[in-house]
Amino acid sequence: MSKDLKKEEEWKQTLTPEQYRVMRQHGTERPGTSPLNLEYRQGEYYCVACGNLLFNSNSKFDAGCGWPSFYETADSEAVSEHSDHTHFMERTEIRCANCGSHLGHVFEDGPMPTGLRYCMNGVALRFEPEDE
Template sequence: MTKVIKSEEQWKALLKNEEYRVLREKGTERAGTSPLNEEKRKGQYFCVACGNLLYTSDTKYESGSGWPSFFQPARTDSVSEHSDRSFFMKRTEVCCSSCGSHLGHVFEDGPAPTGLRYCMNGVALHFEPDENE
């Protein structure tokens, strides 16, 4: 996988304010605010910062959490996971494996077949529907 490396000034110029806050400063968008929560078409979800393929619609499901949720990444090397002990919690942060941008967190309360819930900030994702959708 090709690594995307930019200075923080370059990221600020490339990303919208909310995108920068979430992706580069490890923020979280408000629950229920992403239009991707309602996205039902077949397609693929890419990192808004670098275009790396992250998830497919075949793995998206309604978790009730208020954020777009998936039970597995598109490829084993699409995302990286890191321990996150911020806010007095123990969680697993999910980042884009290409550019290192913060995407959200993964939890062990998802559906079969993985039992995982990749709870992603919609602002971190770019959706491209399949051509026939």
């Protein structure tokens, strides 16, 4: 996997203002605002910033939290985990392993077989449906 190491000015030119706020400044989109919450076709989810494959639709589930959720990544090296101590909480932040962009957080309250809930900002994801 090649690393996408752009400078911040390049990210500002590449991403929309909302994508930049979430992905490069570690923001969070408002819950329930992503059209990907209601996306259940077969396909794959990629990082908007660099195109890295992150999730497959077969691991997507409705967590009822307001953000697209998955119980596993497409590949064990697709994302990286980082400690997040903001907002008076201790959480595990998820970033794209290729470009380092903030994607969301992972929690240990998801369904089996992993028991994980990757709670992702929809603005950070690009969905590509399988050929129908």
